[in-house]
Amino acid sequence: MSSNYPSLFRSEEMSLVQLYIPSEVAHDTISELAEMGNFQFKDLNPSLTSFQRPFTPRLRRLAEMARRLRLFRSQITGLSPTLGIPPLAAVPPFTTVGPRAQNAYDELEEKLKEHERRLTDMNKSWEELGRRKSELEEKRWVLRETAGFFNEAEHRHTEIRTSFDESDNAPLLEHAAEYGNLPGETGLSGFDLEFVSGTIERSRMPTFERILWRVLRGNLYMNYSEIEEPFVDPTSGKETHKDVFIIFAHGEELLAKIRKVAESMGGTLYNIDSSQDKRADALREVSARLEDVDTVLYNMGQTRRVELSKVAEQLEAWTDAVRREEEIFKTLNLLSYDQGRKTLVAEGWCPSRDITAIQLGLRRAMDTAGTSVPAILSELRTHQTPPTFHRTNKFTEGFQTLIDSYGIATYQEVNPGLYAVITFPFLFAVMFGDIGHGILMFLTAAAMIFWEKQIAKGGVNENLETFFFGRYLIVLMGAFSIYTGFMYNDIFSKSLHIFNSAWEWPHNATGLVEAIPTGHRYAIGMDPGWHGADNALIFNNSYKMKLSIILGVIHMTFAICLQVPNHLHFKKYLNIYAEFIPQMLFFHSIFGYLVICIVYKWSIDWSQASSAPPGLLNMLIYMFLSPGTIEPGTQLFAGQAFIQVVLLLIALVCVPWMLALKPYMLWKEHNRIKAQGYHGLTGQENGGGERHSTEHLDEEEEEVGMAVTESSDDEHPFDMGDIIVHQVIHTIEFCLGCISNTASYLRLWALSLAHAQLSEVLWSMTLDLALEYEGGVIGGGVFVFFMFAVWFAGTIAILCVMEGLSAFLHALRLHWVEANGKHYMAGGYPFTPLTFANLGAEEEQ
Amino acid sequence: MSFFHIVVVAAVVAAIGAIAWFVMPKGKNQTLLRTAALLTLTCCYLMWAITYLAQLHPLIKPRRSDLRAEY
CATH class of the missing domain: 1.20.58 (Methane Monooxygenase Hydroxylase; Chain G, domain 1)
Incomplete structure (x- = not known):
């Protein structure tokens, strides 16, 4: 049955096609084919490793360009007042095809290289300056904090000295001076302790202190204070808290030890003077230099921003162009090259009904390339199994995915996806039957369909993406649930009374009563007389x-x-x-x-x-x-x-x-x-005949023709044992399967019963309580309001989402195991055409 | 109120199905639309017919003990 229109009943008829592409149009032809997205290229050099392929150097250059673009993107997104990247639609397109495309790419490469060089330079000096700045800042902190220590120490010292002076022990001091003048005491006569000062990470401070204590055996006086502001690393952006320390000790040896310990623990030492005047000078100088550095940094930040914004303007167009070019060259690597005639030979699958369109595309490609020699298309006859290709639209896509996740249909096999469009929502609804829940589900999916363009453009949250993808499936599931709910006469566990009931309750009867038949039959659905009956x-x-x-x-x-x-x-x-x-x-x-x-x-x-x-x-x-x-x-x-x-x-x-x-x-x-x-010879007989005819058809292209026919000769030899074993298994599976599969459909009963019971329990535990509550209008109203919220949340979360998922899984199983097992061979492989449609989709993941 | 109804409705459904088959516009969705229409009719008919048949000659009567006197 070959109809004029493609349908889901069987997969598309495919043709194995050979293209002879003159090398000057090769690039544009591949681009055009990828734009159309209906040609699956076969690898004609399977024996070559990726290093031996002709366009690998080119691909490596493109990968380098892609890397640069990724670098720019990360730098742009990392800028602190954010810099927007205009979307692809808003930027002038980049010439990816035509005779000038090659130049354009080369220019782009140069441009990217230049931008990268400038950016790295800027980043390097930025880092350098950043480091310098943080050093200066640290030094300023050290100067400020140590001023406090010095003041304190000086104060104490004067006190001591005065007490010494009082007892007139001056010779002792003079005596001390004879041992040699120490640098630390130049400014302060008699202040004879030397010191080491610097900064260290706060977390290391206790260890540092303990080690020093042990190393110096307690011969030190240590003071430290915390710097409130964190230091931000200019490259990584990591925050570190630091402490300023100052250690007074005596003797060159001890000081050297302290320095060594401090440096080994990642501390930074700063030389400061003990004289107050010099310290004040140093502080002034440091502040002045900090200001300078800040202005330079600010200017540099501005230039960097300007540079990046220049890149950002074109970034999307460039990224897209590079991705396209990468796809094209990856494909070109699959082709075989005819040295003599400067043509490339491509081979691949395409839907037979698209061959005319492809030929038109080849002509278009010739026009864009500006040459007069088009690529030539010829159909090959083959014994290979073509790929399976179902033309789906946005409606059938979801259903076909359900079937494809069980297995890809054998080429031209009856596709159960066509029937799943109705049977799946129906079997689901048999388990989910409830008018109320059906309406909720239907409306949700209908809303997704109504605003599908806006939702698709805005991008969906990852969890909701699955639901959005299955919106047409869900809308049908909802619609069928309304119908089955009507049949079960079940709306949020209540019932409707539309037609003449078959039952009537006796008047004024109490105790156990039986309904009286009225002689009617409830026309559509379950009789409401059964509702609430024991x-x-x-x-x-x-x-x-x-x-x-x-x-x-x-x-x-x-x-x-x-x-x-x-x-x-x-x-x-x-x-x-x-x-x-x-x-x-x-x-x-x-x-x-x-x-x-x-x-x-x-x-x-x-x-x-x-x-x-x-x-x-x-x-x-x-x-x-x-x-x-x-x-x-x-x-x-x-x-x-x-x-x-x-x-x-x-x-x-x-x-x-x-x-x-x-x-x-x-x-x-x-x-x-x-x-x-x-x-x-059964196998070879057919294949051999085929090979002869292909060889006659294109005698000169024997290498290519051979490649096709040789791999097609893999028909299995006749093996009686295999056939018998296969048949025994198949028969046993079918006979036992009949019983177990029929029993398996009882899940329809079990799940629909569970659903009805659960919805009744939810009602009686929430709203029923509230409606029977007798506690005044206001109390009752609040209670009803509250219970309604509980009931509605339960209805959505438990009955619609959880029960819905479970019914979905059971319906899926009934399709996969019980129905597909009876006829679906699912031995195909999917058609994966070269296309630009989902460029960069894998990079985003 | 008999088995007769089931047959009549079946005939009506079959007629609708036949009309749906011929009414469906030509185009690439024709197969899909025809299949969907026929399967929907079949499924809905089956569901109704089974529900109706199950209540045609009831073997038990509804019973309840929570009726109030004023009802």
């Missing part, structure tokens, strides 16, 4: 259990039937009568019969019948345990015993039928071919 659960269980069995059997029958178009399309007629027919017979002689019995039992008015209604479950069990006998009183219809025996025999016959017929037929076919003398 035995509603019994009735609902029986109804929903049977509902799930019937839906399950129909769904699986549908899935088995989908084998037929596959077998017809792949011309495997043997599979129809060796697999499809026995499978249908086996399945329906057991479960089809059960469904008919269910419907039959429902349609009989048992109050008029002579016997009591029999249990269907027991009937099915005894059909196997004691075939041919029906226990008295449990007969459903006349002739039941005989029909059951016949059905059982059919099911029994089907097992060897499925098991033996296909291997036998294949074996016979193989023997027939062998008898004709083609043994061992």
Whole structure:
């Protein structure tokens, strides 16, 4: 069936195509093809490592450009009053194609190099100055803080001296002077301690102190104070807190030890003078220099900003251009090069119906390149399996993804994604049936669809992205949930009363009462008479259990039937009568019969019948345990015993039928071919013939033609053992699967029951309490308001989101295992065309 | 109020399905629209028919003990 329009029923017909591209249009042709996004290039030099490929040096240069652009981007985003990067649409486009493109790229490379050089220079001096500045700042702190220590010390010293003076012990001091003049005491006669001062990180301070104490055996006087402001590292931006310390000790040796310890612990030492005047001078000088440095830094910051803003203007266009160029050269590396004629040979897959469009594209590329020789396209015949390509739109995309995550369809196989569009939301809704929850879900998804352009442009939060992606799926799930909710007559665990009910409650009756039949039948959905009845659960269980069995059997029958178009399309007629027919017979002689019995039992008015209604479950069990006998009183219809025996025999016959017929037929076919003398050549025979024809077609391009046909000769040799084992597994899987899969559909019943019960419990525990509350208007109002909030939050969080997710997973499982398992081979590989559409998407992740 | 209803509605649904099949505009979405229309009709019909059938000849009657006298 080849229709005029692509559809989801089968994947697109693909063609293996060869392109001869003159080297002067190669770049623009690849660019045009990537713009169209429907050509998947094959690697024609699989034996070459990436280093041996011709365009690798070029790619390396592009990678270097991309690195520079990333560097600029990080610097721009790191600027403190933020600098906006204009979006791609707002900047003039960069010439990526045409005869001038090459020059443009070379110029861009130079430009980027220049910008980078200037920026690195600036950053280097910026860093240098930053370091200088922090040093100066530290020194200023040291000067300021130590001034305090000195004052204190001086004060104490004077006190001591005065006390000495009083006791007239001056000779002692003079005596001390004879030992040699110490530098620390120049300004202050008699202040004979030397000192070391500097800064150290605050966290290291206690260790520093302890080590010094041990090393100097307590022969020191240490003073320190904290600097309140943190120091910011100019390159990394890390904050460090530091302390100023000053250590007084005696003797050159000790001082050297202190210096060594301080330096080894990452401290910085600053030389300061002990005389107050000199210190004041130093402080003034430091302040002046700091000011200078600040002005220089400010100016430099301004120039850097100007430089970066110049880059930012074009950044998006450049990034995009470089990414495109990278894609193009990566692709060019896959092509093989014909030295003699200066042409590149490309090979790849494209959808057959797009070949005309591609040819037009090739002409366009020739025009942009400004030459008169277009690339030439020729179709190849091949035995290779083409990739699977489903043309999806924004509506079907979500559904197809559900199926693709189970497995990519075999080429041209019936695609269950087409049917999942309806069956998935429906099976979901059977489990989620509630008008209220359905409406909430429908409205949420409808809002996402209504504002989809705005939402897509604004970018979505990562958690909500999944929901946004599945918005069309969710909208259908909501719509079907409203319908099934209507059938279950369930709206936030309450019921609707629209049609004539079949039941009426007796008036003025108390105690245990039974409803009186009115003779009507509730036209659409579950009778509201059951709502709130004591035995509603019994009735609902029986109804929903049977509902799930019937839906399950129909769904699986549908899935088995989908084998037929596959077998017809792949011309495997043997599979129809060796697999499809026995499978249908086996399945329906057991479960089809059960469904008919269910419907039959429902349609009989048992109050008029002579016997009591029999249990269907027991009937099915005894059909196997004691075939041919029906226990008295449990007969459903006349002739039941005989029909059951016949059905059982059919099911029994089907097992060897499925098991033996296909291997036998294949074996016979193989023997027939062998008898004709083609043994061992079956594979090569076809492939060889193909190869000859290709060689005739393009005799001169034999290297390329050979590459195609040679790899296609991998047909498996005939192996009887393999076939038998495969068939045994397949048969056992199907027979056991019939039973377990039918049972598996009971999850429809279980989940819908759980959903209904949960929603009832939530109602009775919140709003029901509030509505029955008798505590005045205001108290009652507040209570109702509060309980409504609790109930609504519970409805959204538990019933819609959690229950919704669980129903979603169960619906997914029913599609993947129960339905897909019956017909879906899923042995394909996806079509991944070269495209510019998702450039940079992987970089962002 | 009998099995007859199920058959009538089935016929109506089948007729709607047939109309939907022919009404769907030609184009690349034709297959999708046809499939969706037929499957939706089938699913909704099945759901209704099963619910209706299950209540056609009820084997038990609703029972409750919380009725108040004034009701």
